[in-house]
Amino acid sequence: PDSDLLKQIIPDGWARKKLNLNDVERDLSCLSACRKLKDDLNSLENIQIEILKLLLTPSDVLQHPPSSKFLFITKFRLFLKENLSDSPVK
Structure with missing residues (x-):
């Protein structure tokens, strides 16, 4: 301020x-x-x-079932989109 x-x-x-x-x-x-x-x-x-x-580098995207890292990336990106209006994450 x-x-x-x-x-x-x-x-x-x-x-x-x-x-x-x-x-x-x-x-x-x-x-x-x-x-x-x-x-x-x-x-x-x-x-x-x-x-x-x-x-946040999705190196294991094609794995099935999805890895915990991929699930984290997905949830974290969603969190950023919802909570940071000026976030560069799209």
Whole structure:
């Protein structure tokens, strides 16, 4: 969310106050930790995407009866279609 939305959700968290050097140092430290966490989460998300790509590759489609992997793919794609309107899965 952008700053305006956050101000609406948490108005008391956006009070203007005079900052001293300790506050600035604490805020910079927090921002640095947030950036590192964001980068780490992006890496984790990319790994999860690659795992899902492997899982969603239908290498055993012609098997009879259908494999558990194929059943998972079918159910998961249906779940994505129903729950993610902007999903690239068609």
